[in-house]
Amino acid sequence: MKITTATVDWKSSSPHSDHYEDIYFNPEDGISESIYTFLEANEISPLFDANSDACVTIAETGFGTGLNFLLTASKWLQHSSEQSTLQYISVEKFPLSHSDLHKALEQWPEFKELSHTILEQYPLPQAGFHSIKIPQNRIELLLMFGDAAQSYSRLNAKVAAWYLDGFAPSKNPDMWSPELFREIARLSKPGTTFSTFTAAGIVKRGLRDVGFDVRKQKGFGRKREMLVGTFVEDTTPTPIEKPWFELPAPEKPEEVTIIGGGLSGCSTARALAERGVKVTLIEQESQLATGGSGNPQGALYAKLPVKQTTQGELHLSGFLYSVNMLKRIDPEESFWSQCGVMQLATSDKELARQNNLIEQETYPQELVSLKSAEELAEIAGTAVNFDGLFFPSAGWVSPRALCDHFVDYPNISVVQQQVEELSFAEGHWQLATKSGETLSASHVVICNAEMANQFNQTDHLPLKTIRGQVSITQAKATNNQLNSVVCGDGYISPAHNQQYCFGATYDLQGKERNVTQDDHESNLEKLSKVLPDIHADLAAESNDLQGRTAFRCSTPDYMPIVGPAPVQDQFIETFAQLRKDRKWHFDNAKAEHHPNLYVNTGHGSKGLITCPISAELLASMICDDPLPLPKDVIDAINPARFIIKKLIKQTI
The missing domain is CATH 3.50.50.60 (FAD/NAD(P)-binding domain)
Structure with missing residues (x-):
């Protein structure tokens, strides 16, 4: 699913959705309305107090500007203990762009620190699950970009309270669907609460049909009514399609x-x-x-499929998660570098695949773009022989x-x-x-x-094991100083600790644990095809190359x-x-x-x-x-x- 960011019209400093022709929050008193409609109606403070040593999960339909999350996280910091964690889950089909979210969050300076954390880790407009961690406050935000019912159908969680937010049923009828209500019931347990600003009959009937006790109460301000309720039982249990993949019931050890x-x-x-x-x-x-984790440097990027696959989704989710994690734990980049990665098209077949990937527009331009050899050379700081993809948020990491x-x-x-x-x-x-x-x-x-x-x-x-050897050599002062990771048949990273690390061989049958000169020559040959000037510098020292052999564990x-x-x-x-x-x-x-x-x-x-x-x-x-x-x-x-x-x- 391709994700399109929301088209926002800023009226009187308040965001207005052009697509749904509705406001994101009450411009007069959005904070009070959210507190009344969601936090107080779900009795969030007592919920936090009653779970002072457990994980509390709050789920939401419609992340929007993140106001409900900010209010809940702020309340969490007032009530939580060191033994508890907050898991906040939300979904958004048309997420705000980073710039629009930044502008929206500026409306609430009292949440400046939390807002900064969200903006630091806010995901690219890419379908799927995205984790934002705030470990010092024991808070995790799971953002799902995509259709609400479909996204929640892929979730495994036990929700304590639901904020049924989003645009009104009259404006956004597709979201308030029987499929969504069934997923809400599946993820609930007896006692799970919900609240929503709307009192529409389609919502009231939909929630009752899946096992919620639904009642009306006074709405906020001039709004006459809203809905609240508690989950009693699922009247339409979902059959287990693949029982062999059901997970055992755990208890935190x-x-x-x-x-x-x-x-x-x-x-x-x-x-x-x-x-x-x-x-x-x-x-x-x-x-x-x-x-296998002991090489001096490893390339941090995901090779993306043209059409989304399960493997591709795992790799992309993992890549985006690792980048956010590294930015959080090592902002000085002492053992990693977000220098970008080039994935070169070293054959006509690969170039056609890359062109197709970009034409499909499955991935946002902020994640990957196709560049000419000349453009890549400008980024790399040295001659590059092929066109290829460039991942600006990628880089290298020292695994050890x-x-x-x-x-x-x-x-x-x-x-x-x-x-x-x-x-x-x-x-x-x-x-x-x-x-x-x-x-x-x-x-x-x-x-x-x-x-x-x-x-x-x-x-x-x-x-199974796959033997690989990397070559390591001193980076001498020349005019060819590599500025980005380059991947072709092999890879090379910018120098770290005055050393280049490049390779690696890929030997399905090899059992040799020693470093061999033949593998050094193989690594140099791969390098010569893509970076001629860097190769010329390193080949001159080929007899002095050091290296490391390890065995990748694969399936x-x-x-x-x-x-x-x-x-x-x-x-x-x-x-x-x-x-x-x-x-x-x-x-x-x-x-x-x-x-x-x-x-x-x-x-x-x-x-x-x-x-x-x-x-x-x-x-x-x-x-x-x-x-x-x-x-x-x-x-x-x-x-x-x-x-x-x-x-x-x-x-x-």
Whole structure:
């Protein structure tokens, strides 16, 4: 779905929607109206007080200018404790542009700090889920750009209160649909409240039909009536289409043990620790990020498909999440650089694909644009041989430095051990180590790359390794100083710590762990095709090149494996009918998982864009928070998918 920003007419300093011919907020007293209609009608202050040690989820239809969020977040800061978190979820089909949102937020200087945070992380006009985190205040805003009913149909959450905002049913009838009301009911629980400014019959009947007790009360100011109510029960329960992807019901743990100290493990540790969970991170090597996460620099960008795919959505969501995260945690750019990334079209086929991608207008120009070789050379600061795509918000990251930052946080302790076996007894996991010790944990997350299937519980995971070698050399003072990351058949980043890092080889069969001169020559050959002057400088020192070899951990579908660990034998028994009929409807079938055992691996060469968002996903699963990715994307990376595929293909 292509996202178009709202066309706004500013009348008397108040935004007015040209599309819906309606105002965004009451120009006379918008704050008081929002407080009365949404916060007071949903009894938000008592709700926060009653959940002082839990996650509270508020959901909204129509983000608009963000006023309801600002008021709720402000109230949260007055009532919350250090043990609680606020999850605010909103949707917008025609989001305000960044400049219009900035102008709108200037109306309320009392929320200056919160407004600044929103503007810093405000997403590009791209369909999908977008996370804005304010960790110091324990607040997360999940913005969904797209149709309201469709967006909420992809959400996994338990909502405590609904703000049914947006333009009036007479102005925006498409939003107030039976499909939306069904999704609101699906995401509610007994006692969930709602309020809305409208008293329209279509809204009253729609909410009653899906299980809400609906009543009228006095509206704000001159408005005669509005609707409020409480969810009682869903009278039209939604059948579970794919029970094998249903997630186990969690309870937030006090502590979690993670096996593996690369990007996957370290980002998962941080995501859990920020939720108040104590984390023990087990790494068998003497330092973190010694495997595939240990290169000096990695390119931070997403290779976008022409037409949106599930994999493309994961990669783009992860990229945008990682960029926001890095801007927040390292504004000085000490271990990353938002210098831009060029994806060169080194063949006619790739150039045609890139032209098609731009012509489809699936992605906003602020994210990616097509530029000539001359334009790219101006940006890069050196000669470039091909046209290509340019991603101005992309760049490079030092993975090891990022891992060090992740674990430098309260509640995280790093232990050097090698775990050889897992067993479960009396409600706890026993981790047998190579040194003969046995560690105990209530919850375990397996993040040790290609070794994730070494355990009996996960030996069915189809992991594979892909050998890669990068070349490293000193950046000498010449007229050719690279200013941007350049990707062709390989990649090279601007110099960091007076060194260039470039490569990398992609060897599906290789097992050699040593650095080889043949791979150096291969990396130099790739460089010569795209950056002739940089290549000339580096080739002169080819005999002095240093390097590093590592093995990427990948999967057959090149998607990571993230989620609860399935019990393979039980899955085969429960869903055996799929061998005969892939569309079989399973009534009351339950997916069996190993208790409190999770997996996060298989990120391949995309770890910088998939590990942080996957860590947030896992931490949300474990702590029973709203999930930051759409359900179909979560299903696509579920560890159980390989068992189901084999059943359908009758290979198991």
